[in-house]
Amino acid sequence: MKPVYLDYAATTPVDPAVIEVMVGCLGQEGLFANPASRSHMYGWQAEDAVETARRQVADLIHADPREIVWTSGATEANNLALKGAAQARSKFGRHIVSVATEHKAVLDTLTWLSRQGFEVTLLAPSADGRLDAATLRDALREDTILVSCMHANNETGVIHDIAALGQVCRDVSADRPRGEGILVHVDAAQTLGKLPIDLSQLPVDLMSFSAHKLYGPKGVGALYVRRAPGVVLEAQIHGGGHERGMRSGTLATHQLAGFGAACALAATSMDSDNARIQTLRDRLWAGLQAIGGVHLNGHPDARLPGHLNVAFEGLDGELLLTALSDIAVSTGSACTSASLEPSYVLRAMGISDALAHASLRFSVGRYTSSADIEHALSHIADTLARLRGE
Ligand SMILES: *Cc1c(COP(=O)(O)O)cnc(C)c1O
Numbered sequence: 001m002k003p004v005y006l007d008y009a010a011t012t013p014v015d016p017a018v019i020e021v022m023v024g025c026l027g028q029e030g031l032f033a034n035p036a037s038r039s040h041m042y043g044w045q046a047e048d049a050v051e052t053a054r055r056q057v058a059d060l061i062h063a064d065p066r067e068i069v070w071t072s073g074a075t076e077a078n079n080l081a082l083k084g085a086a087q088a089r090s091k092f093g094r095h096i097v098s099v100a101t102e103h104k105a106v107l108d109t110l111t112w113l114s115r116q117g118f119e120v121t122l123l124a125p126s127a128d129g130r131l132d133a134a135t136l137r138d139a140l141r142e143d144t145i146l147v148s149c150m151h152a153n154n155e156t157g158v159i160h161d162i163a164a165l166g167q168v169c170r171d172v173s174a175d176r177p178r179g180e181g182i183l184v185h186v187d188a189a190q191t192l193g194k195l196p197i198d199l200s201q202l203p204v205d206l207m208s209f210s211a212h213k214l215y216g217p218k219g220v221g222a223l224y225v226r227r228a229p230g231v232v233l234e235a236q237i238h239g240g241g242h243e244r245g246m247r248s249g250t251l252a253t254h255q256l257a258g259f260g261a262a263c264a265l266a267a268t269s270m271d272s273d274n275a276r277i278q279t280l281r282d283r284l285w286a287g288l289q290a291i292g293g294v295h296l297n298g299h300p301d302a303r304l305p306g307h308l309n310v311a312f313e314g315l316d317g318e319l320l321l322t323a324l325s326d327i328a329v330s331t332g333s334a335c336t337s338a339s340l341e342p343s344y345v346l347r348a349m350g351i352s353d354a355l356a357h358a359s360l361r362f363s364v365g366r367y368t369s370s371a372d373i374e375h376a377l378s379h380i381a382d383t384l385a386r387l388r389g390e
Contacts, residue, residue, distance in 0.1 A: 003328045004372045008306055008365030009154055009190065010330060014258065015215040015366070021261040022217060025049060025254035035251045036242065046253045053260025057222055060263040061207070062198040069223045069243045070256060074189035075105040077208035077223035078148075080247060081185045082109045084233030085146050085206065086118055092180045093143030094118045099131050099160075100348035102150055106187055110148075127350050128299035129158035137168045140182065144172075150187040151207075152195070155345040155361055156298035157307020159195065162186050166203030183231060189213055189221070193266030194274065194304055199224060205231045211255070215366060216262030220255035223247075273366055278305035280373050281364045285310075287377035291384060297346055297359055306364040309346075311355040315387060317342075320360060323387060326379040329362050 014022075025031045025046070035050045037043025051065070058065040071077045086096060098110055100122045110120045121139050125131050131149055140147075147169050152159045166184045173181030185206040188197060193214035199207065207224040211217055225231050225246065239248040266273075285308055288294045297309040312320060317331045331343065342356035351359075364373075384390075 003326050004376050005328045006362045007328050009363035011212045012215045018258045018261045022254045022258040025257050049257045050251050053256040056260035056263045060267050062200040067224050067227050069246045071221045073221040074208045074210035077221050078105040079109050080236050081206040085183045086113050087234035088232045089145040093145045095144040096146045097121045097139050098148040099123050101345045129156050129349050133164045133168050140172045144182050146183045148185040151191040152304050154190050156309045157304035158298040159302045170203045211259035214262050214266050217258045220259045274305045277364050281308050284373050291381050308362040311359040315358045317358050323383045327376045329360050
């Protein structure tokens, strides 16, 4: 029997309906053409498919399709947002503010920017994992050009109040000249299709997305770039001027159509998916509490419905992970699980090294069944009893 997959926060399988749309963009009978080919029907049809996808993504976040810039994923979207905004705004200032619990795709990009002469302030979240609006306000300076805060954390699922944080930046920018306000970037890779996102209301200028976190394919994502007031970014990939000059390269019709289909699907299934997923996640947590010796990491309520980050008292997370052969979970983010350091996310929340080392992330998704959860629980109970020598 295959292990029960409880690592939906790392990636998701592609939904069968999405696969069908993607396959229709590959072969000779499908929409295989270059969407930039303007001289024949094949190209027009591929372009139609790409523009349909752009509308599907935009609709899910209440944006204008012209605000969507295709990328290879959220990592590239974060790179384009941060480097592109920093470079375009460097004449107004060189100070950037972000949070210590951001994804490496943000943190490593900021480290690179700091070597290019930008000054980066990384704020600590409170013990529940959330960034305080007052903490952000205190960190903003006259030369602050950019703030980056994720929507929900990939390790803990903790949801930041991005409306409040964005508003702090808008308030501070109110008396600056037009076009010189603090840009607000949000990495929403974990929340697209999981939480409602309304960019017609949110005080956010740039938002990063990834298809493979919402049952779409890997290798595709998008950056939302606000049009009014217009945000200017320095391109990071040159060649051909695709995506209004912001990101060149032949568009991958099958990837984009798949991303669009995944968004359309999420728009109709988000509420029912979330309700079912949260019930399963809560059952998992109740079962773990019944076993005992467990602590919940992160805010108890302001959390994505599928996430559960748990510290197991007196145990080593890596050891536990190896012993739990019947379930597929992780110690934190897939990107850092190669290192033996305790999670920097949990550490930044003030959790001790010992508990951070003893923590596992469970994430429930669209295809998790209640039999999966019961099997996981009995397997965990047996394994813990063995490891704890009971
Ligand atoms: C998965 C993830 C990323 C990286 O997205 P890719 O599309 O895999 O590059 C970035 N940020 C967060 C919060 C993520 O969860």
